[in-house]
Amino acid sequence: MQVNENFKPVIVxxxxxxxxxxxxxxxxxxxxxxxxxxxxxxxxxxxxxxxxFILRAFQKGADGVIICGCxxxxxxxxxxxxxxxxxxxxxxxxLDFLGIERKRTRLEWVSAAEGAKFASVMEQFxxxxxxxxxxxxxxxxxCRKQ
Amino acid sequence: MQRIGVFVCHCGTNIAATVxxxxxxxxxxxxxxxxxxQDYQYMCSESGxxxxxxxxxxxxxxxxxxxxxxxxxHENTFRKAAASAGLNPYLVEIANIREQCSWIHKDIASxxxxxxxxxxxxxxxxxxNTPLTSMESPVVKRALVIGGGIAGIQxxxxxxxxxxxxxxxxxxxxxxxxxxxxDKTFPTLDCAACILTxxxxxxxxxxxxTIHSFxxxxxxxxxxxxxxxxxxxxxxxxxxxxxxxxxxxxEKCPMKKVPNEFNMGLDNRRAVYIPFAQAVPKVAxxxxxxxxxLKNGKCGVCSKVCSAGAIDYKQTDRFVEQxxxxxxxxxxxxxxxxxxxxxxxxxxxxxVVTSLELERLMNAAGPNGGTLLRPSDKxxxxxxxxxxxxxxxxxxxxxxxxxxxxxxMYTAKHAMLIREKYPDTxxxxxxxxxRTPGKNFDEFYRRxxxxxxxxxxxxxxxxxxxxxxxxxxxxxxxxxxxxQLHINADMVVLAAAIEPDKTARPLATMLTTQxxxxxxxxxxxxxxxxxxxxxxxxxxxxxxxxPKDIPETVAQASxxxxxxxxxxxxxxxxxxxxxxxxxxxxxxxxxACEKVCPYGAIxxxxxxxxxxxxxxxxxxVASVNPAVCQGCGAxxxxxxxxxxxxxxxxxxxxxxxxxxxxx
Amino acid sequence: xxxxxxxWIDITSGVNVRKCMRCGKCTATCPSYNEMExxxxxxVYMVERGEIEPLINSESLYKCLTCFVCVERCPRNVxxxxxxxxxxxxxxxxxxxxxxxxxxxxxxxxxxxxxxxIVTAFRKYTK
Numbered sequence: 001m002q003v004n005e006n007f008k009p010v011i012v013x014x015x016x017x018x019x020x021x022x023x024x025x026x027x028x029x030x031x032x033x034x035x036x037x038x039x040x041x042x043x044x045x046x047x048x049x050x051x052x053f054i055l056r057a058f059q060k061g062a063d064g065v066i067i068c069g070c071x072x073x074x075x076x077x078x079x080x081x082x083x084x085x086x087x088x089x090x091x092x093x094x095l096d097f098l099g100i101e102r103k104r105t106r107l108e109w110v111s112a113a114e115g116a117k118f119a120s121v122m123e124q125f126x127x128x129x130x131x132x133x134x135x136x137x138x139x140x141x142x143c144r145k146q
Numbered sequence: 147m148q149r150i151g152v153f154v155c156h157c158g159t160n161i162a163a164t165v166x167x168x169x170x171x172x173x174x175x176x177x178x179x180x181x182x183x184q185d186y187q188y189m190c191s192e193s194g195x196x197x198x199x200x201x202x203x204x205x206x207x208x209x210x211x212x213x214x215x216x217x218x219x220h221e222n223t224f225r226k227a228a229a230s231a232g233l234n235p236y237l238v239e240i241a242n243i244r245e246q247c248s249w250i251h252k253d254i255a256s257x258x259x260x261x262x263x264x265x266x267x268x269x270x271x272x273x274x275n276t277p278l279t280s281m282e283s284p285v286v287k288r289a290l291v292i293g294g295g296i297a298g299i300q301x302x303x304x305x306x307x308x309x310x311x312x313x314x315x316x317x318x319x320x321x322x323x324x325x326x327x328x329d330k331t332f333p334t335l336d337c338a339a340c341i342l343t344x345x346x347x348x349x350x351x352x353x354x355x356t357i358h359s360f361x362x363x364x365x366x367x368x369x370x371x372x373x374x375x376x377x378x379x380x381x382x383x384x385x386x387x388x389x390x391x392x393x394x395x396x397e398k399c400p401m402k403k404v405p406n407e408f409n410m411g412l413d414n415r416r417a418v419y420i421p422f423a424q425a426v427p428k429v430a431x432x433x434x435x436x437x438x439x440l441k442n443g444k445c446g447v448c449s450k451v452c453s454a455g456a457i458d459y460k461q462t463d464r465f466v467e468q469x470x471x472x473x474x475x476x477x478x479x480x481x482x483x484x485x486x487x488x489x490x491x492x493x494x495x496x497x498v499v500t501s502l503e504l505e506r507l508m509n510a511a512g513p514n515g516g517t518l519l520r521p522s523d524k525x526x527x528x529x530x531x532x533x534x535x536x537x538x539x540x541x542x543x544x545x546x547x548x549x550x551x552x553x554x555m556y557t558a559k560h561a562m563l564i565r566e567k568y569p570d571t572x573x574x575x576x577x578x579x580x581r582t583p584g585k586n587f588d589e590f591y592r593r594x595x596x597x598x599x600x601x602x603x604x605x606x607x608x609x610x611x612x613x614x615x616x617x618x619x620x621x622x623x624x625x626x627x628x629x630q631l632h633i634n635a636d637m638v639v640l641a642a643a644i645e646p647d648k649t650a651r652p653l654a655t656m657l658t659t660q661x662x663x664x665x666x667x668x669x670x671x672x673x674x675x676x677x678x679x680x681x682x683x684x685x686x687x688x689x690x691x692x693p694k695d696i697p698e699t700v701a702q703a704s705x706x707x708x709x710x711x712x713x714x715x716x717x718x719x720x721x722x723x724x725x726x727x728x729x730x731x732x733x734x735x736x737x738a739c740e741k742v743c744p745y746g747a748i749x750x751x752x753x754x755x756x757x758x759x760x761x762x763x764x765x766x767v768a769s770v771n772p773a774v775c776q777g778c779g780a781x782x783x784x785x786x787x788x789x790x791x792x793x794x795x796x797x798x799x800x801x802x803x804x805x806x807x808x809x
Numbered sequence: 810x811x812x813x814x815x816x817w818i819d820i821t822s823g824v825n826v827r828k829c830m831r832c833g834k835c836t837a838t839c840p841s842y843n844e845m846e847x848x849x850x851x852x853v854y855m856v857e858r859g860e861i862e863p864l865i866n867s868e869s870l871y872k873c874l875t876c877f878v879c880v881e882r883c884p885r886n887v888x889x890x891x892x893x894x895x896x897x898x899x900x901x902x903x904x905x906x907x908x909x910x911x912x913x914x915x916x917x918x919x920x921x922x923x924x925x926x927i928v929t930a931f932r933k934y935t936k
Contacts, residue, residue, distance in 0.1 A: 012807055018680070025216045028245030036256040039263055039807045040246050042217065044724065044795055047742075048779030056801055060808035076681070077778035078658045078744040087783065112680075113662070119250075489838070489882055539830060540884040578832040608838025608882060623837035625850065630842040 009063035009129040011038045013122070014053070016046045018076035019111045020068030026115030034122035038066075045069070046107075047080035051091045054105060058138035064104045064129035068118070071109040081109070100137055103128050148179040148273055151207040152265065153198055154243075155189035155214035161248040166258040170213060170243070174265045179273060181205050190220050198224065199231035209237045209272035213265050215244040234277035236723065236794060241268035263807055270802040278723035278793050283773040285371035285719055286471040289710050290315065292363055292653065293476035295323020296342060296696060297688025297703040299349050301474045304707030306354035310714045313356045313468065314349065315363055315377055317649065320425035322346055323478055327408065327502060329509040331696055332559040333590035338696075339424065339511075346426040359427055362649070364465065366473070366656040369745070369776060370683030371719045373470045381461040383432035383440065384418075388456035391428030395448035395457065396420055404436045406513075410503045412521060413513035418448045418457075422511060430456075472683050472710040473657065475667060476703065477650045479689040481642040482537045486544040490536065490640055495612040496522040498638040501553070504560055518568065520637055523616060527636035530564060531620045532557050532575040533607045537643035539578070546643045546664060551693035553641035554581045558594040560639065565598040574601045574633060576622055584695070603631070610638050644693055659684050667691050677706040685709050724794035725775035726782060728768040731755075732789035735766030739781035739790050747774035748781060814899065815859040822895035826857040828885045835879035835889045844872040849879045849889040856892050865900045 015021040021042050027034065043049055046069025054065045067088060069081040088107045096102060106125055110118045154171045156162035167185045175183030182205050186194050189212055201207060210233065212224050217240040225235035243261040251257040289305045291298045294316030302312040314321060326346075328338040349355050358377055365376035399416035406415040408422055417436035420428060430448075438445035439459055449457040481502050484492040492498045497520050499507065510516035520527050534553055537545030554577070561573045580602070582588040594600045605623035612618050620633040646665040654661045659679040660668040667686050670678040677686055687706040688699040713719075728739070730753065740748045750766050757763045768790070770781075779792045791797055819826070835849035842848060847855065847869040855864055864870060870893065879889040 010808055012804060021216075022218060025218060025242075025245040028216075028247075028249035031249055033250060033252065036247075036251045036253070036260045039260065039267065040242070041267070041800060041803045041807070042242075043779065043800065044792070045778040045780065047783060048792065048795055048800075050783045050797065050800075052797075053800055053804055057804045057808055060805050062804075062808045073655060074660055076658065077776055077780070078655075080744070080778045080780050083742055083780050083783070112660075113668075535832065535884070541828065542884055542886045545884065578830060604833070606832040606834035606837050608834055608836070608878075621837060623833035623848075623850070625831070625833040625836070628848070630836060630839070630848075 004133060007130060007134060009037050009126060009134070010061060011035075011064045011066065011122075011126060011129060012057045012062045013038050013040045014043050014046065014049045014065070014067045015040050015110075016069045016076070016080075017042055017044050019070035019074065020046070020118065022112035023068070023110040023114045023118040026112065027119040028115075030115045032115060032119035034119040035126040037126055038122050045075065045077050045080035046084040047077070047087075049084065051087055054091065055138070058100070058104070058135055059140040061135070061139050063132075063135045064106070064125060066106045066108060066122075066125050068108050068110045068121075071111055074111065098138070101132050103132055104135060148208050149181045149206055150177075150179045150209040150211060150269060150272055151198070151201045151205060152177075152180055152183040152211045152213065152269065153189055153194075153201075154183070154185040154265070155194070155212065156185065156187050157215060157244055157248075158188065161214070161244050164248040164251060164254055164257045165243055165261045166254060169258055170261045170265060173262045174211075174213070174269065177266060177269050179209075180269060181207070189214050190223055195223070195227040198227050202228060202231040202233045207233060209239070209275060211239050211241060211265060211268045211272055213241040213243045213261060213268070216240075216242045216246070234279075236278040237272065237275050239268040239272045239275065241265045266809070267803040267806040270806040271799045274796065274799045274802055276793070280723045281721040281772050282718040283371055283721045285714060285716050286373075286469045287311065287714050288313070288468070288470050289472045289474060289714060290373070290375055290468070290470040291474045291476055291687075293323070293478055293688070293690070294318075294321030294357065294359070295476060295478045295688065296325040296345070297478065297690075297699045298323070298474070298476035299345050300700050300703035301476060301687045301707045301710070302349055302355050303345065303352065304704050305710055305714070306352045308707075308711040308714075309354070310711065311354050311356070313358060313377075313470075315358045315361050317360070317362050318421065319360045319382065319419075319429070319431040320421045320427070321349065321357060321359060322424075322426065324502075325696060326422065326424075327410075327505060329505045329512075330559060330563060332555045333584075333586045335559065335563070343424040346424065350426045357427060358466070359429070360431060363653060363656065367746070368469075369774065371471045371713065371716075372773075373473055373683065375468055375470055375473070377466045377468065379464040379466060381434075381463050382429070383434070383437070383457065383459055383461050384430045385456045385458050385461075386427060386429050388454045389429040390454050390456075391420060391425075391430070392454075393420060393430070394451050394453075395430050398447050398451045400445065400447060401436050401438055404433060409506045409513050410500075412503060412506055432457075472685065472713045474685045474687050474706050474710055475650075475653065475657070475659070475679070475690050476687040476706075477647045477653060477690040479644040479693065480647055482546065482645050484536065484640060484642055487536060487640075489609050490533065490607070490638065491610045491612055491618070492640060495610070495618065496520075497527075497612070497618060497636065498610060498640065500640050500642045501556055501560065502642075504639050508560075508563065518564065525636075526568070528570060529572045529633065529635045530574070530637045530639060531607070531622075531633055531635045532561060532573070532639045532641065534575065534577045534641045535606075535643075536640040538641075540643075546645060548664060548693065549581065550641075550643045551581070552644070552695045555584070555587055555590070555695065557639075557641050558582075558591045558600075561600040562594045562598050565594075565600060572601065574603060574635075576603050576605055576607050578604075578606060607638075644689070646690055650690055657681060657684050677702055677709055683713060721773055722777055723772075724777040724792065725772045726770045726777065726779065726790055726792050727772075728770060728785075729789045729791070730767045732787050733767040734787050734789075735768065736786060738784045738786060739768055742780040742784045744778070744780070745774050745776055747771045747776075811859060811861060814861050815856065818856055818861060818892065818895045818899060821898055822888075822891045824888050824891050824895070826853050826887065826892065829853045829857065829887045830885055832884060834882050834884060835887075838878045838882050840876060840878065841872045841874055845869040849873075849893070852892055852896070853887055853889050856896070861896060861899065864896050865903070870897055870900060
């Protein structure tokens with residue numbers, strides 16, 4: 001597949017406040033690089049992420065959405081990330097059904113201590129989305145930038 | 147119409163070096179609703195905060211966006227500043243342009259662009275922020291200490307001293323923990339029991355302290371200030387209130403061949419037992435795995451000899467429910483199992499022992515009454531080899547990666563004690579590094595070498611092979627002399643690594659606290675909050691947080707107590723107002739939210755609603771208890787009708803952020 | 810110090826010699842200790858320092874039985890025997906064109922073939 005080097009994907013990252021957002025902060029504190037395309041939205045728990053938000057992001061022109069939460073068993077709210085896991089699994093099959101590339105959505109577990117993992121996950125995700133090219137299938141043309 | 151103020155921080159050069167802060171302030175100033183956009187050297191400083199306060203008053207701001215470091219750092223600072231200027235603190239949003247922008251990106255153009263987008267997202271969110279007020283929730287004035295070792299005892303004593311009720315839950319029949327098994331303590335060489343047992347007695351006699359021995363925590367519900375804990379009091383088949391601890395049953399019990407775990411299995415106890423003479427509570431316990439009466443209904447000797455009538459073969463596990471304001475975890479440590487280290491012959495040679503076993507062998511209350519004898523033939527050992535770092539500092543998947551911290555010192559102690567008591571014994575210590583940071587620690591180790599003539603050899607033991615004549619061949623390297631040695635030893639002592647107790651992991655799940663990969667509890671901050679867990683109201687004491695010696699454990703225990711007392715002193719605590727709430731007009735009472743709530747914060751009420759034509763109808767609707775809700779938002783996604791929403795992170799707010807980022 | 814040779818040894822052996830914490834357990838456990846001029850822990854340390862020439866020229870290189878006890882017991886997973894093997898390979902490469910395919914080996918030599926070499930090869934490629 002031809003990879004368009006000039007294409008700068010828009011990536012929305014949902015990070016839970018307790019683990020992944022702190023992990024993202026840690027990767028900053030450790031001055032680890034990851035692409036600037038990633039914009040983080042803080043949510044209390046990964047289970048706050050309504051699949052609707054993900055679809056909304058795609059509709060508004062995001063090229064990839066990544067959800068980061070605490071590792072299974074480590075959720076600050078005991079079980080929130082288990083809900084996330086199930087919801088995102090269902091969303092995957094729905095996206096498959098709609099014909100949207102599965103790789104545009106990702107669920108990752110990043111703990112507050114895993115600054116390095118956060119950076120490498122983001123690096124990897126951005127390069128995967130880069131390879132997929134712009135999101136055309138779900139983008140609402142009415143929302144497209146002029 | 148919203149009137150929003152934007153404040154962009156330079157953070158010295160932390161932000162300003164890679165983000166063009168002037169351009170960010172300029173760009174965000176053009177956003178809808180923004181009436182003032184400024185940049186400043188240090189927003190979090192006194193004068194920076196005053197800038198925000200003055201702007202709130204001067205421009206009658208209805209929302210504030212601070213583009214600065216992580217909200218985890220200074221969100222509270224700016225919220226307080228806003229509150230003091232008369233703006234509801236929850237109308238302040240932070241755009242994280244330091245940890246998640248300037249520190250990550252090197253290119254000024256792209257970092258500036260990202261900072262502007264992050265600022266826009268925060269502005270979009272603050273447009274939809276609503277003023278929130280915090281609820282107060284009462285604090286139960288009682289603490290729970292899980293674990294009755296020296297850490298738990300010290301914590302309980304300190305909390306009781308401050309006048310609060312404390313319960314200790316200990317899984318063994320007696321409190322005391324590992325320290326009760328230790329013979330002498332470094333670097334003063336005073337007897338562990340002599341300094342521990344008075345504390346155990348003090349704990350048992352303190353009227354504020356309740357000891358639940360032979361008990362476990364089976365369930366934890368609630369939140370800071372208001373935990374409900376279920377304690378399982380395991381059946382000990384002896385009525386604690388009647389037993390006088392006379393010990394007659396333990397003498398008469400015919401089942402004599404039970405490995406004595408207090409002496410590390412080096413001798414035997416009866417099926418009914420009191421772990422050691424100074425046990426607290428001094429109450430007998432029947433071991434159901436060995437008791438003939440409990441196994442096949444034949445015996446009953448203990449019941450016959452007990453004049454107090456305390457034996458109760460029909461006792462079952464009991465569950466006690468109690469409310470607590472604070473919980474202190476003091477679950478302690480254990481030496482690791484050495485079955486993966488075959489080269490040291492631990493599993494098949496009785497004269498290869500661990501250091502904790504050696505403590506018991508040398509203890510006056512131990513299997514040999516304090517005379518150091520070889521476990522195999524009960525003869526006096528003349529050559530003893532100590533091996534350090536067995537399972538510690540291992541990266542081979544068999545041991546632990548960390549340094550167990552206490553082994554260097556207790557090995558020096560053992561070596562010294564042996565040389566002192568048995569001067570005819572040659573003692574060799576094989577070390578990789580001798581680590582003695584601590585008050586009087588290095589002096590202690592040097593004394594072992596210089597005065598007691600303990601042979602410290604830099605190198606590691608490669609193979610331990612028991613020989614036919616009962617001796618043990620120890621093959622080792624002496625790296626400084628460049629030799630491979632063979633020592634004809636009588637005993638080998640292994641300084642096994644220590645690991646957290648196995649009960650810690652399920653407990654952490656119940657308490658929703660975090661652990662590291664080694665199963666040590668993670669502190670809220672490694673430097674500044676070392677005795678608190680990240681979960682509010684849970685404190686850490688002793689070796690459950692990391693390897694520690696006794697003085698450090700006691701220091702941390704008292705620190706954890708101080709933190710718990712600080713919490714218990716308060717009559718109420720301020721709750722997070724970012725909780726869920728349901729729109730009763732949209733709720734159809736389906737119970738989806740109730741099922742996902744981990745805190746049981748959602749209940750249903752039948753409410754009367756006005757319907758068309760002056761009729762009323764009763765509908766079942768969800769209502770959230772804001773004191774119990776922790777604001778995870780699981781219910782908001784589960785709700786099929788969209789009635790449930792979360793304060794501070796509402797659907798519309800997050801969606802606005804998404805839109806701003808994708809624009 | 811020959812940086813290229815050191816890098817080559819690092820890559821060929823797949824061993825990170827900097828993981829060594831100098832406990833000497835490899836040397837403590839080595840069965841051919843008495844035969845060696847340089848002992849396993851010295852091997853690791855000398856490779857770390859880039860002193861590979863003396864190792865190549867030493868008989869110790871061929872005294873190692875490749876019994877893998879040091880690999881088994883090393884607490885840091887350094888795998889000294891693999892370092893030794895890499896240095897051997899460096900010595901072999903230096904001798905130039907000396908490759909012999911299996912078909913070229915005269916059957917008469919079979920009895921004298923060093924079994925150890927075969928075992929070494931097996932171990933090296935199956936571990």
